[in-house]
Amino acid sequence: MNKAEFKEKRKKLLEQRVRPTEGPEAVPAWDCDFNGSNEVLQSDEVELLENMTPIVPEDRPKTSEMFKEKRNKARHKLDAPILSEQLSDYPDSLNARDTVSPPILVQDGVPDNVQECTLSEPGNPPHPAPVLKKAPKTQYIVGMTSELNKRVSIISYGNALYYHNGYYYAYLDAEHLIRLYREHVDYELNYESSLYGYKDLYECCVTDPKLQRSEAENEPIYAPLQNGIFDLEKQRLYPHSPDRLTFTCIKAKYDPKAKCPVFDSFLFWVTHGNPQLLERFWMALGSLFIYPTRGKFFIFMEGVSNSGKSVLGNFCQRLYPKESVSNIRLRTMKENFGLMRLLGAVINFELDMPNTKLNAEVVSRLKQITGGDSIDVPRKYLSSVTLERQIKFVFASNHPLCLDGEDDAFEKRIVYLPFDRAVPDDQQDPYLGDKIWAERNAIVTKALHYARKLVQLNYIFPKIPQVDSAEYVVQNSSIKSAGQFVQESCERCDPDVVTALEDLYNAYLDFCKEKDVWACSRSAFKEALTMMELEHTRSRCPGNDMIVRKNPVSAFRGIRLRP
Template identity: 30%
Template sequence: MSIPEELKTTPRWVCCTADKLPICPRNGDAASSTDPGTWSDYATAAGAVTRLGCRGIGFVLGDGIAGIDIDHCIDPETGVVAQAALAIVESMHSYTEISPSGTGLHILWCGTKAGPSCRKALAPGMGLEMYDGGRYFTVTGRSWHNPPLPLAERTAEAAEIYHQYLEKQKPAVPTAAQAIPVQPRPAGAPSDSEILEKAKQAKGGEKLAALLAGDWQPYAASQSEADLALCNLLAFWLGADKARMDAAFRASGLYRKKWDERRGADTYGNLTLSRALADCQEVYDPRPTALPETSAEETEAEVAGLLRSMGITPEKKQEPQLTPTAPAPGRKTYSLDDTGNARRFRDLYGDRVRYNYTQGCWMLWTGQVWRRDETAAVKQLCDEMLDSMEKGLFGIHDPQQAATLRKFIQKSRGSHAKDNLLKEAQHLTGIPATDNDFDKARGTFNVGNGVLKLRDGTLHPHDRTRLITRLAGVGYDPKATAPVWQSFLHSVTGGDEQLQHYLQCMVGYMLTGSTREQCIFFLYGDGSNGKSTFLDVLADLFGSYAMNAQSETITARRQSDSPRADIARLKGARLVTISECPADVWLDEAIVKQLTGGDTVTARYLYGREFEFKPEFKLIMATNYKPRIRGTDSGIWRRIRLVPFTQTIPEDKQDLQLPEKLRAELPGILNWALEGLRRWMQASAGGKRRGLPPCAAVDNATAEYRGEQDRLKQFLEDCTEPAPGYTVQAGILYQTYRAWCEENGERFPLTGTKFGREVAKALQRRKNRLNYEYLDLRLTDDGTRVLAAFGQKNGRFRPGEPLSEQLRLETRPLS
């Protein structure tokens, strides 16, 4: 492949299927071009293609890297390239490659797009698209140029192409006086007002009547939602005629100036109408329908029996729908309405669908795991059900009965009818669920070939009744080994067997849903030391049990304390890797205590409802910068585990194929982790809370980290010294401390009260006639300098009088 290094070193890679769906390289879940947590580095994505059964890899545009896609510009038979495409390639003169189809070109370049438009036809069958974010391009490495061009800064050139091809002419905004003209209606046809009056009297007509009157609050969360709801109804009743819909809306109580406001090159009203028309699958026909004469009673009975054999309840002739006669013994019947369809759907597919009320989504059983339905697969099940119903029509001989049933099936195929079916099914027995119903089996680990019971290591078949939503990225093979992994661990630990043992038990503990250790792990060290590779392997091993979170999740935030969506998405995970934090950020000690302490947390998905859950995930961060910690007591420090990665791997000894080799050993690495789990469980048996083994490297690194973060101790060492017989007034010492904090960029100095309480633990003090003073202590030269600068800046000392004379009043020998 000839992929530029600038792309390879940018961690915005995904895998992609034959249908061009983006896939997270680490766990095989659906990826998103707007969620960095679903991307990876180049090596991980390239190595996951075969393992995940994907077609190739892709790069997510953004962060200063943009792309141009020219479709169908290469003749598949002759290889001739369209002149317009060649002109664009020559103008951009940046890395260009042939698309997976072999008939298109992708141009990747550094810069941004000049406007909001994204696509336009260059010629019949040939399209041009330009993006600088929110999209991903498949990457083939089949360079158009020889040798390949590097990524180049081409913002100016891209702007010229944008203005030439993509920039839209701004049409005049239609106003009320320029509304879409209504075409004349056929003679004798009912007027729109007559149709809408009839619609108000039909089933569900009260909603249409209320919306036409402007009374939207009972039916929508916002007026914009109400606008679309009314347009959807108008599309059905007015024959999907945009002009008639526009006129009816303008006459309604919902019409307001916003209807004619510009939205880019269009108007809000026209966009709303277009959206409603795109969703419209059927329309009302005001013409009367001629039905054949009623069949004889014998024929009706035969037809009714056939309908019941299909599981459909026939209904009375005089009603708009057929009502049932006596059902066949032992056979379930369904009414011909939304509820009947919903019950049929539940009976057919209830063992593989659930509706999650917490997240507001359908969940589907894949045979291994329950997955969120993000591709409207439940609607495909609706189609499958309706296809089955339609096949049963061939056994019905009565034209009227067959026509009535066919009409009902056709009506059920409409998008709104399927929505109604699914909405009705949500509450039926066996279908509803909440987040708290899923992932309760904390003592199991779901792998590719079954469910591991962690306590005894036995493998059991996948079971939908466990409601597991997570799946590891590996199958269980009890005979698998991992020699490359063992060699890697020996290298990154410098041969420290005690540290290797600790890492093994740590990963084994992470397999469980237990948070007994109540700690957070920081993998710390400079670059080229293996910590990122270590975490990447864990992410591959854990699959969807592993999730990535931004460093803001556990560092100090300015937002309110309201339930957080970034925590809601972590429910059910066992391992949460934290993105590296920048230098000089403060740990959010309260949230770390809450997430590691085993307590119930309150969370909320974006636009969703609040819910509570107990975290079972373990937090781990690989970082070159240690977060700042204000707390000095064991409340926070007993939770901190600093795992040192101090062995730098020389560049000439780095194995670029190591990630692929380690992924090939995942079954063996799972066995290594299970052995660590066995040791952890053995050490924590008998009610002991701690199962992680002692490790000098971890204990010493953590103790050193704690000493670095004790800023009060550092202040006393910098600004004071023991001096038998001397005293320092408490106020002067605190002012010196505040001055030292200001000079050293401390954003959160202790209050006077807390300062006094903490210093009293280290120094002896007494109370004189006026205030407290610390005994056997005096300021160092640095302390005097810091205090002097602070005092002069804030008017603390008297000008013209030597500072030493003033300090002598406050720092003096004991009398």
């Protein structure tokens, strides 16, 4: 290669460094022809180029300046703004063939196939639209109530909910209401993430005026049995229906042909064969099976141990569904939430009453419930409920009832059933309860016959003088026992005589223990002495050891203990 050819080759190489992309001489960057003027140099030509001193042509003395000027022009064209005329038809011409790529500056150290590498890589795919999970549709709470009522019979009675389970109306709390909704309406609960919205469903049902129910004043007396609703007056069976307001079902059938020889023998042994007492037992049993409850009384079984009280009590309790029975102890009725269990119950059994005294508050509460008075029942974390139904009560104890005070009206409400014959251990039948349970149909049928007679007597049990004269109720007031103590163990004397309250009360406790009577509290004893017109004071009076006390103590003037 001579010098002229070398200069021409160099000139072409320099021109290929920066190629114009616009104008009449514009050539796309990826359309360069590498087969013609840009062929690969042979090895001898490369060696000649390395050994030769580069010669700058005379007609181009400022090649570097021209290169910089063209490079700057190319850079400025990249930042040129897009005119509105060009932008108007931009989407129409947006295709792979019409697109012109921006100029690429070929620099030393960059591989020659950089354009090919760039074009061979596929463009970034468009970002897919995010998948939005549909939120659950807002439930119309009144509509939810309506849908549930179409499938389940629900009533609002006394500010509480009850649902008909096919036999009777059972008490319904908030959790059970949601369970019914899932079972009959929507098991998935509309795919809600929490139960917060469904907790308002209970209040919506309670306040629904269409669900309000109350007992009719002249509703006929009936017995809810397994084979139907037995009308006590017409002596007929009717099918179970939500139209009748029943809150329990006796687990027995009406069967006039059934017999109960085992139970008849049991009652005959307990009552000594007394016909009047036998009638009272059957009337008491029949009163437990009829509704609505209208008599103001409760049953009290009292007597010795192993006399059959538990056998009869457990049989009666077994006849009721578990949710219809409560086992609240009488002394706990004065507690804040002691009556909550009565909301779903129709009868309360306490078959092992302790030998404790019933204060005036407990007695008053029992008289309210058995008398049909409306009482407010507090509930935890919920509003109180008005208890309008009369609840039946059955008590059993080895000890007489002891009242803290005198209440003749309370004593008149007691239906006393005595159990004064103990069964020897070697004569007890461990299967007696099961034998009696097998005769439940006959027992209930026979008891309903006596219940009809009780209704005709206006729920008044006939008196039995030889039975009712037993001391099954002890009316023991603090004034009465304290007065008896002062009369028998103390002397009223000169006001100068002072006796400490501690000495008097200790002697009073010994007196009550000896007499087997109830002892009142220290404060009640002090109040009783004050009501006897004894002067209370504080004095350093001597004690039983005749030693004068160091500090003044509570004492009474004008009284002293007998030697």
